[in-house]
Amino acid sequence: MTNEPTEWSDDLHLGVESLDDDHKKLVELICAWCDAVTSGRDLVATDGLFKDLLDFAREHFKAEEAEMEVHAYEDSDFHRREHEALIARLDDTFRAIYANAQYDLAAESIDFVRDWAASHIVTLDRQYAEFLKRQRV
Numbered sequence: 001m002t003n004e005p006t007e008w009s010d011d012l013h014l015g016v017e018s019l020d021d022d023h024k025k026l027v028e029l030i031c032a033w034c035d036a037v038t039s040g041r042d043l044v045a046t047d048g049l050f051k052d053l054l055d056f057a058r059e060h061f062k063a064e065e066a067e068m069e070v071h072a073y074e075d076s077d078f079h080r081r082e083h084e085a086l087i088a089r090l091d092d093t094f095r096a097i098y099a100n101a102q103y104d105l106a107a108e109s110i111d112f113v114r115d116w117a118a119s120h121i122v123t124l125d126r127q128y129a130e131f132l133k134r135q136r137v
């Protein structure tokens, strides 16, 4: 277990509405999958929740990267590579559990999935949010 937030919390609030709205949705999707697995829902049926999470994560990262282009954000290359690595890790987890039907891995992956986005939001996304806020003054 880690100390990372498991639900939306003030730690994750960045003060940029477009980012915060997407991050809230991301955290909701993460929690929906984690809750379904911990509450013993049919594990086969949780793959749709995981797919929703992956789809939304891809969509959010794409939108964030497009916005970085628009604002000529200086750290966008590094940030984009971090997004790619995050998606690759989540995709690997999805394949391990569902494509290979290793459903017992779902419970073992909960800590990873729950914490998967939080450390990115509180570090790189926070830096980007601060940049956006500086642009606006």
Ligand SMILES: [Fe+2]
Pocket (backbone or CB within 6 Å): 064, 079, 083, 120, 124, 125
């Ligand atoms: Fe990001």
Ligand SMILES: [Fe+2]
Pocket (backbone or CB within 6 Å): 019, 023, 060, 064, 121, 125
């Ligand atoms: Fe983000």
